[in-house]
Amino acid sequence: MENSRYPFQLEPLPYSYDALSPNIDETTLHFHHDKHLQTYVDNLNKALEPYPQFQDWTLERLCADYGSLPPQAATGVRNNAGGVYNHQLYFRCMTGDKNSPSPRMERELNRCFGSLEEFQKQLKAAALARFGSGWAYLVQDPKGDFKILSTANQDTPLPQGLRPLLLVDVWEHAYYLQYQNRRAEYLDQWFPLIDWRVVEYNAFQNGIAR
Template identity: 50%
Template sequence: MTLNRRKVLFLLGATGSAVALETCRSLVWTDVAAAQTSTSGKITLPPLPYDYKALEPHIDARTMRFHHDNHHATYVKNLNAALAKYPNLQSKSVEQLLREIQSVPEDIRTTVRNNGGGHENHSMFWRIMKPKGGGEPTGAIASAIKADFGSFATFKQQFNEAGSKRFGSGWVWLIRNPAGKLQITSTPNQDSPLMEGNYPIMGNDVWEHAYYLKYQNRRAEYLTAWWNVINWDEVNRRLAQATKA
């Protein structure tokens, strides 16, 4: 689907409201999420599916702008620069490159690992959050969490503990392992669970740039607040996708 200028003007003109603007954002995001490469074969930066301030008070607008427009954009730039050396790799998705990281030419392998991981991780991160999110999980993810962790409260506690214990920069994940079980794990830097044959269902960024402007060194406070913006619909979609894969 192409969102052209006429459609945008129609949506904005018909209502003149923020609802239309958010509809436009959603449509644009759907298109970009479906294909994160341009016609030139380059990886593109997906726009946020909501306004910078939409996740306040839990995540502030300044952090979101800096995190998305600077950090994620830099990963995309560096990844494209690396792949430009090997045009044959540009036909592969970033997920494929990460799953086959040992097959990536050695001279760009670390760059692809760091920046491809950064791009893939953040592309997921923006989608699994939403305004007025949070609450108890529903649907298949709720059943799976109960089956593998006993309760949502237990899962939440273990997830936060793993995020708190990750030394330095990295991520805390809920992954689906090759045996089909849900598991909590963490990775350093921008490493992706895909590189270990696992599928990331959801993950929280515990790099300082994800929270320091608002929470300073209070990572545990950030981890607790983050549950208020979880998009369980997207998490359920990712679980279904993992199950099919």
Template identity: 45%
Template sequence: MILNRRHFLLLLGASVGSLTLEGCALAQNNPSPQNTSTAAPSPTEKSQAPSYAIALPPLPYGYDALEPHIDAETMRFHHDKHHATYVNNLNAALDKHPQLKGKTVEQMLQNLDGIPADIRNIVRNNGGGHVNHKMFWEIMKPKGGSEPTGALAAAIAENFGSFADFKNKFNTEGGKRFGSGWVWLVRDKDGKLEVVSTANQDSPISAGKYPIMGNDVWEHAYYLKYQNKRADYLEAWWNVLNWNEINKRFEQASKIA
């Protein structure tokens, strides 16, 4: 199956919920009434924020909603500090090249060679960090877990043998990622599901692969609770998965021609 680049980008915009740079207000200026996880910016910050700035999305649940599997303090600094820093760094870089404001972050990651050299690594690292984390918050929920259903369950069985085999492969790949990075379930250019890992904040999008789900294995994602026991974190993470959202991402991926 040949990946249609235009269709790929359109679907990324639909499933990842990408924000175009033009016309996007900062999330802090219009927070969700159900979430107070992000502090409002100061008047100075508001006045300096460009109208096309990339937004830091609010968490779709409270800091403590994923306990006991992911603790509130980790969620607080992971979202409010780490993700916010990626957003701020990306916006600062894009201020230097306003011609990019009509592109989504996913489009920039899909064609990094087309990004000006002076900000290419910033977009790769911080744009990847933003997109990766936006997905990360969305595919988790309180009282999650269980197993996928429907077409995704069938595809996992076809590609990996069983859900148990898939889960084991996913955890193994996440555990052996040296240093910082992510472990992913992706759809490749031929329509096959793969488990892969990437370094740092690299996105599978840059390799032409569609990220269906991914787990953050940077130490900041788990160290307060699990210390050096990454395997324990990887196992616990399955208890907070939002399979409804992951199924939606798979459905979007499956529409790629």
């Protein structure tokens, strides 16, 4: 995902459309993945089409360094590269195969937040506090510490030098078909879907965390 380049393509879901049901239903997944994410992919390709000098940039670099692009291209790339990156990570970090943090992952969560329950409490609070559209993240700083933050719209933590490990989408299109305005209920149903195997890979693939 992070190393994909222009022309970008829609990444298939890593599970069937009914795999997350009843927490996230099949209709929502079709709409969210096939319509919303596809639009971001298409618009990112359109934004880069006039700029061959940036077409070899990876998705991660586009998100992190969009400020280096010409002003007339930067906003479109910022919004749409972020939309592709955020959504692909969001879908990757869920599974219908319920699992728990490994001892190593749980140790890091305990070190940084005190407990798994406190981590969930803080992430939910960040997601509920995000006014309007955006995301809540578990990120890793350059020292290997875990932190929670939220971003608006399709911004990512990458320009801040932070590695996203896990995120939850709080744009209304992520949950409104099923939960209407009940964001808190959606979040409670999302937590059991976390694929901790993916989160752990994101955290430890470069040996940053202890």
